[in-house]
Amino acid sequence: MSVLVYIEHADGSVKKTSLEAVSYAKALSDKLGAGEVIAVALGSIAQEELAKAGHAGAAKVMHVNDEKLNAGIIQAHAEAVAQVYRKVGAGTLVLAKSSLGDAVAARLAVKLDAALVSNVVELPETGSGYKVKRSIYTGKAFAETSVNKDHKILAVKKNAVDLKTDGAAAAVETVALDINADNFATKIISTDKATGEVLLPEADIVVSGGRGMKGPENWGLIEDLAKELGAATGCSKPVSDIGWRPHHEHVGQTGVKVAPTLYIAVGISGAIQHLAGVNSSKCIVVINKDAEAPFFKAADYGIVGDAFEVLPKLTEAVKAL
Ligand code: FAD
Numbered sequence: 617m618s619v620l621v622y623i624e625h626a627d628g629s630v631k632k633t634s635l636e637a638v639s640y641a642k643a644l645s646d647k648l649g650a651g652e653v654i655a656v657a658l659g660s661i662a663q664e665e666l667a668k669a670g671h672a673g674a675a676k677v678m679h680v681n682d683e684k685l686n687a688g689i690i691q692a693h694a695e696a697v698a699q700v701y702r703k704v705g706a707g708t709l710v711l712a713k714s715s716l717g718d719a720v721a722a723r724l725a726v727k728l729d730a731a732l733v734s735n736v737v738e739l740p741e742t743g744s745g746y747k748v749k750r751s752i753y754t755g756k757a758f759a760e761t762s763v764n765k766d767h768k769i770l771a772v773k774k775n776a777v778d779l780k781t782d783g784a785a786a787a788v789e790t791v792a793l794d795i796n797a798d799n800f801a802t803k804i805i806s807t808d809k810a811t812g813e814v815l816l817p818e819a820d821i822v823v824s825g826g827r828g829m830k831g832p833e834n835w836g837l838i839e840d841l842a843k844e845l846g847a848a849t850g851c852s853k854p855v856s857d858i859g860w861r862p863h864h865e866h867v868g869q870t871g872v873k874v875a876p877t878l879y880i881a882v883g884i885s886g887a888i889q890h891l892a893g894v895n896s897s898k899c900i901v902v903i904n905k906d907a908e909a910p911f912f913k914a915a916d917y918g919i920v921g922d923a924f925e926v927l928p929k930l931t932e933a934v935k936a937l
Pocket residue numbers: 825826827828829851852853854855866867868869870871882883884885886887888889890893903904905906909921922923924
């Protein structure tokens with residue numbers, strides 16, 4: 617039975633997390649001898665872009681280019697993916713762990729009577745039973761989940777697998793499905809994109825500020841660096857509580873959990889509740905004037921210094937690259 621991957625896209629590009637899911641699916645398929653990896657993409661996106669899923673390991677992309685799927689109605693997405701899953705005779709669905717992925721995966725688990733394992737970090741162990749390792753407790757521990765169902769849905773944690781890029785372009789096939797959006801309770805009347813900025817949960821680089829930034833009037837320093845790096849901006853909880861920054865930028869146990877390739881923390885002490893939201897980052901850089909700040913223990917690189925001196929220099933240095 618083949619492995620199907622649900623790929624997400626935004627602003628005309630397939631998301632990197634979905635390409636990671638394709639790479640995971642390819643490795644899984646090779647391990648299980650499960651045949652080719654097929655991806656499914658929904659809504660408007662250029663087929664040349666979808667063909668790039670081949671570099672990550674997909675042999676084919678099924679493109680359901682139905683306008684009704686552009687509205688982002690999750691029930692419609694789940695229905696479309698379920699139809700493609702049955703059509704290709706898949707046994708496993710792989711997708712990226714994300715807000716959309718979570719919502720679609722839960723519905724698919726019911727529709728396909730499948731076992732759903734989320735936050736997967738490794739290929740399953742298939743010697744004695746099918747066991748999947750997943751990240752739990754905001755990245756502090758791992759659990760091994762035994763899966764007994766025939767159909768399986770694996771939601772892969774961001775940055776947990778290496779992105780493969782050496783495959784050939786995938787063949788893209790347009791598929792027409794019978795999806796009636798009127799059947800679904802959710803109606804999206806209109807959508808509005810708040811800013812042109814990089815979205816925090818998806819960002820590959822995050823520059824985050826804490827109380828050490830002293831006030832909202834100084835956030836230009838964080839934004840300048842973020843702009844040069846193509847990064848999203850984040851903040852600690854007190855910063856959003858006081859109203860220096862909007863709540864959707866609050867990172868941590870009670871806020872957004874991020875897993876970027878690079879997390880730069882400026883004037884943040886590194887309380888355990890903040891670390892819970894960032895400890896899946898690949899590389900953490902801490903800028904703090906207190907050499908004893910707990911965040912340095914979690915840092916890959918640290919700069920002991922005043923943010924108001926370090927940030928402008930760092931931004932200039934990035935500009936000069
Ligand atoms: P502070 O602790 O005040 O630290 C400021 C840091 O800035 C210090 O390390 C200081 O040395 C440094 N600094 C000061 N001036 C400068 C300068 N000029 N240059 C460089 N560095 C400077 N917090 C979160 O962030 N996310 C959460 O999700 C979260 N959830 C919580 C849930 C619960 C139930 C509780 C009890 C707390 C939670 N908190 C959370 C709060 C958390 O415990 C900390 O209080 C908070 O993270 C501290 O924020 P901060 O580091 O910005 O501020």
